[in-house]
Amino acid sequence: MNKGGFSWKRLIGYSAAKAKVSRKIGIPLTKSGRDQKIGRIVSKGCLGMLAAISLPILVFIIFY
Template sequence: MGRKKKGIPGLSFSWKRALGISAAKGKLSRQIGIPLTRSGRQRKIGKAMGCCVPLFLIFAGFSAIIASFI
């Protein structure tokens, strides 16, 4: 069996939010433009790769057309 959760349901306390660490990390992340979390970095890279794939396919198609004329 798993651990039983103690406390009041729906009420949680985060010491990182209370000290302002979460806000500082978010602010820094927006300033430098690079997410500080692993999932955020992966999402950013995935979005960039998703943009590059159609461009690569178009470039490959034009290359194939040009190669067929030569």
């Protein structure tokens, strides 16, 4: 089992500040957090599926 460890970032408050910013802007600052948020949006049903299908098509039309 993990016994934890010492972290300078936790000691000086970097981790807490990063978490506060993330909550305030509503966008996770970690890649896994962003992936989870996108997954929740896409799996919400019809609207999510519509966005998931139409977004690549719009990007293709705009950039090509």
